Amino acid sequence: MKTETIKYLYSDYQFEITIDEKGCCFCPVCGIKTENENWRPYDENGLPTYDICECGFEYGFDDSGVPPYEKSWDRYRKSWLNEELEFGDSKTKSLEKKIEQLKNIGIFI
Ligand SMILES: [Zn+2]
Known part of the structure; x- marks a missing residue:
């Protein structure tokens, strides 16, 4: 697993992808x-980018467009896992598949 660090323009904040x-x-x-x-x-x-992922997350909207983004990612991920979202693949993708997919970003449940 490799990561790329992105530095935020308006503060010292940086995050990893x-x-x-x-x-x-x-x-x-x-x-x-x-x-x-x-x-x-x-x-x-x-x-x-305001692009929308298959999970339904819109970068810039669901994270309010303001860092730190990680909190928004975590919060959204919980709702996504619990099939609480009416959009994206929250209700259509199985929990097993979601858990498998999250391993890609180093999240093991
Ligand atoms: Zn996604």
């Missing part, structure tokens, strides 16, 4: 792998 050998990154919320090695959920300045 998990990437694979080819540079494709994983959603920091649900751990699904993206196929485009150039895509990141946040740009090089740490600002959100």
